[in-house]
Amino acid sequence: MDCNRERKIEIGNVPDFWERVCASGTRFLGLDYDGTLAPFHVDPMQARPLSGVLELLRAIVAKDKMSVAVVSGRPVAEVLELLENLPVTIIGSHGFELRRPDDDTCIVRSPSAEQKEGLQKAKTKALQRGYGRKLEFKIASIAMHTRGVDARLASTMEESMFTEWSRLALLYDLECRRFNGGVEIRCAGWHKGDAVSELLFHQPPGVFPVYVGDDETDEDAFRIIQERGIGIKVGTSSYPTAAKGFLKDCQAVKQFLEAWISLTCTCGS
Numbered sequence: 555m556d557c558n559r560e561r562k563i564e565i566g567n568v569p570d571f572w573e574r575v576c577a578s579g580t581r582f583l584g585l586d587y588d589g590t591l592a593p594f595h596v597d598p599m600q601a602r603p604l605s606g607v608l609e610l611l612r613a614i615v616a617k618d619k620m621s622v623a624v625v626s627g628r629p630v631a632e633v634l635e636l637l638e639n640l641p642v643t644i645i646g647s648h649g650f651e652l653r654r655p656d657d658d659t660c661i662v663r664s665p666s667a668e669q670k671e672g673l674q675k676a677k678t679k680a681l682q683r684g685y686g687r688k689l690e691f692k693i694a695s696i697a698m699h700t701r702g703v704d705a706r707l708a709s710t711m712e713e714s715m716f717t718e719w720s721r722l723a724l725l726y727d728l729e730c731r732r733f734n735g736g737v738e739i740r741c742a743g744w745h746k747g748d749a750v751s752e753l754l755f756h757q758p759p760g761v762f763p764v765y766v767g768d769d770e771t772d773e774d775a776f777r778i779i780q781e782r783g784i785g786i787k788v789g790t791s792s793y794p795t796a797a798k799g800f801l802k803d804c805q806a807v808k809q810f811l812e813a814w815i816s817l818t819c820t821c822g823s
């Protein structure tokens with residue numbers, strides 16, 4: 555990896571981003587997966603990082619594997635497969651799973667009995683509507699995917715499940731959230747932001763956190779770090795965001811990673 559060439563993509567809305575990162579003694583980088591490291595694809599297991607991104611991640615991890623984490627709504631096992639077993643901390647299932655780079659075991663937060671009952675009812679509701687083939691079952695949530703579905707039908711599906719699942723959420727300590735390409739009902743009380751906060755607790759005091767993500771679920775992480783670091787939103791926002799900076803798309807994220815590497819080479823990590 556060429557460390558000597560300066561490559562600094564501009565971070566929208568934060569013109570002094572690289573100066574601020576460089577001025578910090580230690581940094582932590584949190585990266586969302588879908589829509590951030592990998593462009594969307596109708597088939598979730600075909601959503602691969604852009605060419606060259608895995609190599610960049612390997613270089614960042616080789617420098618300091620404890621200062622970076624991939625934070626996803628996907629199960630850890632899927633992220634690990636898509637990242638070709640990259641030895642990096644992975645937070646999966648919106649924070650409910652954690653896998654450390656040196657440990658094959660995955661730490662899982664279990665939903666309560668009440669939440670499990672609610673998820674079961676949520677499954678039944680979706681099956682009754684005939685959406686079974688669009689469901690994804692995870693440790694603490696059920697997602698209904700609509701990518702690839704005709705836009706009007708997708709909207710009908712999303713609205714109906716959002717309404718039904720929101721009712722159930724109130725009764726079973728769950729929450730219903732929209733995401734890019736569907737709707738998800740998931741356990742309340744823990745999210746990406748909490749999981750990132752837990753990781754930061756084990757970082758050196760004064761660490762400067764940067765978090766890059768594209769989706770509504772990343773807002774929890776943006777909020778957690780906003781007082782002490784910088785959240786970067788990928789793409790344009792159709793809702794208010796707690797991120798301070800912006801990157802256009804996954805290609806821009808790749809350029810960001812290149813700049814991050816050259817930065818840690820020139821001003822230390």
Ligand SMILES: O=P(O)(O)OC[C@H]1O[C@H](O[C@H]2O[C@H](CO)[C@@H](O)[C@H](O)[C@H]2O)[C@H](O)[C@@H](O)[C@@H]1O
Pocket residue numbers: 586587588589593594595596597598599601625626627628629690697699700701733734735736769771
């Ligand atoms: O937190 P993320 O890493 O952004 O994960 C969010 C969801 O990503 C996956 O779904 C999304 O990407 C798929 C592949 O491009 C796409 O088909 C789908 O429409 C997107 O919503 C994943 O399947 C979900 O489990 C994650 O929650």
